[in-house]
Amino acid sequence: MPHPQPDALTAPFWEACGQERLEVSACADCGHRFLPPGPCCTRCWSPRLAPVEVSGRGRVFSFAVYRRTYHPGMPAPYVVALVELDEGPRLISNIVGCAPEGVAIGMPVELRFERAGEFNLPRFAPAGEGGGRP
Numbered sequence: 001m002p003h004p005q006p007d008a009l010t011a012p013f014w015e016a017c018g019q020e021r022l023e024v025s026a027c028a029d030c031g032h033r034f035l036p037p038g039p040c041c042t043r044c045w046s047p048r049l050a051p052v053e054v055s056g057r058g059r060v061f062s063f064a065v066y067r068r069t070y071h072p073g074m075p076a077p078y079v080v081a082l083v084e085l086d087e088g089p090r091l092i093s094n095i096v097g098c099a100p101e102g103v104a105i106g107m108p109v110e111l112r113f114e115r116a117g118e119f120n121l122p123r124f125a126p127a128g129e130g131g132g133r134p
């Protein structure tokens with residue numbers, strides 16, 4: 001499976017994932033929260049950023065079912081989704097824990113880390129009863 005390739009801006013994100021925490025960038029000036037990590041706020045351009053942990057709960061904003069295998073480490077079919085976190089930021093991930101046919105726009109999902117080599121990959125599964133984590 002292809003692994004992440006952290007750089008100076010994204011290394012803290014992957015280190016947090018390694019500790020099973022999902023973090024987003026938060027602006028100290030306007031409060032905007034966003035992903036992926038960057039050098040400045042995507043709303044006000046402030047360079048004063050700090051990571052904040054988020055709940056890992058969100059909804060499927062959009063998705064596609066991949067029915068062709070492009071890498072032997074990721075056999076088709078699988079779902080690539082844009083997940084909108086409850087806290088606002090969106091990230092591209094995979095929906096796991098259900099058949100591709102079970103994925104729908106607006107579906108509540110929750111974070112599920114999956115190990116890949118030395119990385120914890122943030123993926124999402126259908127939210128449990130009540131939409132909360134155990």
Ligand SMILES: [Zn+2]
Nearest residue numbers: 027030041044
């Ligand atoms: Zn800002």
